[in-house]
Amino acid sequence: MIINLDLQSDVPIYLQLRNKIIEGIASKELVAGEPLPSVRMMAADLGVNMHTINKAYQLLKQDGFILIHRQKGVVVNPDGMPEVTNEYRQSLKDALRPIIGEAIARGMSAKDFQVVCAEIFSQITREVD
Amino acid sequence: MIINLDLQSDVPIYLQLRNKIIEGIASKELVAGEPLPSVRMMAADLGVNMHTINKAYQLLKQDGFILIHRQKGVVVNPDGMPEVTNEYRQSLKDALRPIIGEAIARGMSAKDFQVVCAEIFSQITREVD
């Protein structure tokens, strides 16, 4: 899996990395049980610091996307992904609200917005087909 | 218009304020040409620093949501809202991509996601009806 980071972005590197890995899972490029590069390997590959990678991995572990074995390394959670909990639904709404607010203010209809979402869904889910 | 800020949130206050005002426009609680409180007034009302309010206003001005006259004060842009430019579409996609990625990884279908979006659309557009 190829990961491109934007070091100039205002989105922290560790968050970009977290998001890319989750997207990899979403696109089935990464499957349950699959090993991920060690923190040091990935740090070397991406040209960033070990701790930055570790922070991303800790976030993913905390949310249940991956498991971290002290010795064996890091794997995509073989027991499947975290579910759609109420807590997640709420955080999802909180994240979407300002985005949708701006879309409405700029004159987008619900339908227009839905089309954009559908496009992204397609892009992610068809990436490996 | 009542603005509630979450001082505990990790979202910067100036961004929360920007988003709330845009949401106010989206819900038609704020209409084109309507005056907004001065920086000092709003700072006093919300109990936050003037610089914070100013930063939010500058952001809104930059995107074309409001106009700032040195003496007349601040008004919602009477010439209408900024349009759905290609630049905006791209930034919208960039913002949605990681959110949708996570939704897919957690097992949400495009339909589920659409329902959540529709709920938020309803909440915002019906708030003042």
Place this chain on the structure above:
Amino acid sequence: MIINLDLQSDVPIYLQLRNKIIEGIASKELVAGEPLPSVRMMAADLGVNMHTINKAYQLLKQDGFILIHRQKGVVVNPDGMPEVTNEYRQSLKDALRPIIGEAIARGMSAKDFQVVCAEIFSQITREVD
């Protein structure tokens, strides 16, 4: 509140610090809403690195014991402490099981063990009376 760390201990410094602060809350030496030293201040006071303090604070924040304001600093959660959730009860049992197992193997009775616990309860709750 005076905090003594054992730099030689096999318990990580950040965990010792977390535990000490929780104990301070338990003993009411730290009350809801009370501010805690900034990460840099406490790091200087204790003679350890900023990041070590930060790690302890992040753990405490994650469990709901404290709030971290980006600017205002760190305070004991004014909304009260995290409750006794089922998740916590389980982790408590997991932590106690090997300890109690060894106590039994060494011939301690449930009563003996209870006395030890009672002593510790007294020590903590009476520390500030």
Place this chain on the structure above:
Amino acid sequence: MIINLDLQSDVPIYLQLRNKIIEGIASKELVAGEPLPSVRMMAADLGVNMHTINKAYQLLKQDGFILIHRQKGVVVNPDGMPEVTNEYRQSLKDALRPIIGEAIARGMSAKDFQVVCAEIFSQITREVD
């Protein structure tokens, strides 16, 4: 005696193993003089490294729970278990203090805590009855 290890746990395997064996002694599933599997056998059974088993055995030997004869193999100490020394009492208190501290901070009463301990006592001592 069946031993289940949690390879995902953050508790080192050798410690889990040590604790399980002590628990086996506590529950009288393992009695004084009873032989334990050789390092090689147990390593094969559990699918872990020999060094790991060895480390656990060395710990148990050091505390007086087992004896290791170069040729006769490993046996539960026939002279009985290590006693409740002052050193042990102190280490017990050190282990319990942060646990009890958190319990108090979360609002558990001494009675609640005692009930949890009693449950664990029952679970361990009645396991083989």
Place this chain on the structure above:
DNA sequence: GTGGTCTAGACCACC
């Protein structure tokens, strides 16, 4: 070899 911990020092965003 792995991740876990810790240090020393830097720059930035926020208010």
Place this chain on the structure above:
DNA sequence: GTGGTCTAGACCACA
């Protein structure tokens, strides 16, 4: 001033 992020490098526990 605060915490957030990132770097470069170190030592240790675990298997």
